[in-house]
Amino acid sequence: MLDFKITEDTSGQGATGGLYDVIIVGGGPAGLTTAIYASRDGMKTLVLERETTGGLAATTELIENYPGFPDGINGMDLMERFRVQAERFGTEVVEFEEVSSVKPVSPGLIEVQTDGGTAYQGKTVVIATGSRPKKLGIPGEDEYYGKGVSYCATCDGPFFKGKTVIIIGAGNSGLQEGLPVLEYAKQVTFIEFLPYSRAEQILQDRVRSHEKSAMLFNYRVTEIRGDSTVTGVVAVDRATNEEHLFPADGVFIYVGYTPYTRFVSDLVELNRWGYIESDAHMRTKVPGLYAIGDVRADNPAQLSVSVGDGTKAALDIREYIQNLK
Amino acid sequence: MGLLDQETTTRVKNMLADLPAAVKLVVFTDDRHCEYCTEIVQLVTEVAATTDLVSVEIFEIHRDADKARDLHIERAPALAIVGERDYGLRFYGIPSGYEFSTLLHGIHSAGHGHAHLDTQTKAYLDGLKVPVDYQVFVTPTCPYCPRAAVLAIEMAVHSDLVNANIVESAEFPDLANRFSVMGVPLTVINGKERVEGAAPAHMVVDAMRRAMA
Numbered sequence: 243m244l245d246f247k248i249t250e251d252t253s254g255q256g257a258t259g260g261l262y263d264v265i266i267v268g269g270g271p272a273g274l275t276t277a278i279y280a281s282r283d284g285m286k287t288l289v290l291e292r293e294t295t296g297g298l299a300a301t302t303e304l305i306e307n308y309p310g311f312p313d314g315i316n317g318m319d320l321m322e323r324f325r326v327q328a329e330r331f332g333t334e335v336v337e338f339e340e341v342s343s344v345k346p347v348s349p350g351l352i353e354v355q356t357d358g359g360t361a362y363q364g365k366t367v368v369i370a371t372g373s374r375p376k377k378l379g380i381p382g383e384d385e386y387y388g389k390g391v392s393y394c395a396t397c398d399g400p401f402f403k404g405k406t407v408i409i410i411g412a413g414n415s416g417l418q419e420g421l422p423v424l425e426y427a428k429q430v431t432f433i434e435f436l437p438y439s440r441a442e443q444i445l446q447d448r449v450r451s452h453e454k455s456a457m458l459f460n461y462r463v464t465e466i467r468g469d470s471t472v473t474g475v476v477a478v479d480r481a482t483n484e485e486h487l488f489p490a491d492g493v494f495i496y497v498g499y500t501p502y503t504r505f506v507s508d509l510v511e512l513n514r515w516g517y518i519e520s521d522a523h524m525r526t527k528v529p530g531l532y533a534i535g536d537v538r539a540d541n542p543a544q545l546s547v548s549v550g551d552g553t554k555a556a557l558d559i560r561e562y563i564q565n566l567k
Numbered sequence: 568m569g570l571l572d573q574e575t576t577t578r579v580k581n582m583l584a585d586l587p588a589a590v591k592l593v594v595f596t597d598d599r600h601c602e603y604c605t606e607i608v609q610l611v612t613e614v615a616a617t618t619d620l621v622s623v624e625i626f627e628i629h630r631d632a633d634k635a636r637d638l639h640i641e642r643a644p645a646l647a648i649v650g651e652r653d654y655g656l657r658f659y660g661i662p663s664g665y666e667f668s669t670l671l672h673g674i675h676s677a678g679h680g681h682a683h684l685d686t687q688t689k690a691y692l693d694g695l696k697v698p699v700d701y702q703v704f705v706t707p708t709c710p711y712c713p714r715a716a717v718l719a720i721e722m723a724v725h726s727d728l729v730n731a732n733i734v735e736s737a738e739f740p741d742l743a744n745r746f747s748v749m750g751v752p753l754t755v756i757n758g759k760e761r762v763e764g765a766a767p768a769h770m771v772v773d774a775m776r777r778a779m780a
């Protein structure tokens with residue numbers, strides 16, 4: 243089935259500029275939800291996104307636990323709807339615009355700088371930058387990136403039709419993204435560091451019952467080997483300390499996520515993993531600066547939670563702006 | 568039934584409303600073997616129907632071999648996006664999924680004829696002495712790919728010595744194999760220097776430097 247997505251505003255108009263009520267950094271589900279609420283509420287709203295909107299949610303094949311879609315929905319399609327809904331109420335979206343710093347100037351004025359050198363001014367700023375896939379930091383990982391090593395099965399899975407694939411990490415993301423790969427790969431082996439999987443039972447059941455799957459628990463992956471492309475993965479059985487070489491043409495890595503918070507690390511409070519502390523209203527310790535979604539401390543990284551966070555921030559922002567006057 | 572729904576058509580129309588110059592979409596089909604040729608022709612026709620400024624020409628790669636040679640097109644399905652000048656914008660395969668945005672960006676850039684690039688990148692491109700072959704491998708389901716493809720388009724529009732060849736990898740397994748594409752986006756400069764992922768302009772410039780060294 244063919245579909246056609248417009249993810250980018252090619253009109254070249256970009257942002258209208260001036261003082262925004264809300265500037266949202268990051269166009270994933272959290273940021274777009276704040277945008278829907280704020281712009282529908284008549285606030286002048288801008289979303290700055292370093293890539294195309296949709297965030298991590300757009301990289302997943304099928305989302306089955308987001309209410310309202312009993313048959314599940316493709317992540318990219320769902321995020322397309324979020325965006326259209328935000329734009330319908332007047333949200334301005336600028337893509338390929340990475341925010342490099344945030345500076346509180348005076349009460350009711352925060353300046354946001356992009357790495358392209360543009361500055362935007364907002365009464366409030368919402369950090370919704372989410373997280374990116376963590377690397378293992380092992381030999382071969384960088385060397386074979388794009389030559390068999392990938393962090394996005396939806397993007398690169400099709401290159402491994404009829405091939406042998408290893409998925410490192412048997413948590414929710416690894417299993418969920420591994421399922422579609424099982425459909426076309428010759429064999430998919432999941433390698434997990436822990437002695438068990440922390441994934442939802444339904445995902446574990448589906449993977450286990452698939453004839454082409456295998457699961458290895460309690461293995462530490464130590465190296466990715468290859469010649470011009472990936473040929474295998476070296477892993478140590480943590481129970482016996484024995485080293486094994488598992489042949490593979492492709493390796494997908496799903497070992498967790500690290501937050502995008504470097505650009506505000508001197509401004510807000512971060513927990514020891516780098517996630518931003520914000521209160522029940524999503525406020526950080528800087529007045530007018532909010533943090534929502536996966537980038538927040540103690541957030542379970544679920545779409546519906548991001549949406550809830552986005553809503554709370556928008557509601558609090560309305561009040562904050564009214565009180566500025 | 569149209570390929571584009573009403574809402575998408577309206578958005579396309581709005582985006583292309585302010586084109587300052589005409590843009591031609593030149594499609595090359597392949598009568599011998601082509602999975603999506605019918606759809607590509609239909610797609611560009613629907614896009615062109617949204618504005619007077621975009622027109623469509625259709626050729627068959629074997630029958631119209633001269634025309635293909637003129638536009639430096641060696642395989643089909645292919646799409647040349649030609650503005651007031653030919654900036655060398657080529658899309659191989661069907662621009663569906665996320666790549667539909669790349670197509671629209673290409674039309675927009677070809678119509679406007681100017682690029683959004685930082686000054687250092689422009690300065691480097693202005694100093695080029697020899698042609699640069701700029702390939703970007705993509706898939707329609709890759710949300711990171713338009714960023715890499717759009718960068719190629721911008722550079723090609725800015726410099727007459729740079730062309731932008733965007734390849735839908737699944738439709739050209741021979742090319743994907745030749746360049747051992749196992750992940751997208753993949754940028755290949757002059758057939759040898761590779762940049763994996765949606766890299767910023769300066770990394771592509773570095774690859775150009777290496778390719779030219």
Ligand SMILES: Cc1cc2nc3c(=O)[nH]c(=O)nc-3n(C[C@H](O)[C@H](O)[C@H](O)COP(=O)(O)OP(=O)(O)OC[C@H]3O[C@@H](n4cnc5c(N)ncnc54)[C@H](O)[C@@H]3O)c2cc1C
Nearest residue numbers: 268270271272292297298299341371372535536543544545
């Ligand atoms: C493979 C996978 C499968 C998943 N499946 C499910 C599921 O089935 N159900 C579910 O509920 N959840 C699922 N999730 C989790 C869900 O996708 C996330 O919780 C959700 O996307 C978080 O939204 P967010 O808006 O906080 O962050 P993100 O989605 O990460 O979006 C953040 C955005 O900010 C942008 N950004 C980052 N830094 C900057 C910057 N400096 N300037 C500008 N922009 C920036 C990023 O490019 C990104 O687009 C899945 C996640 C993954 C990875």
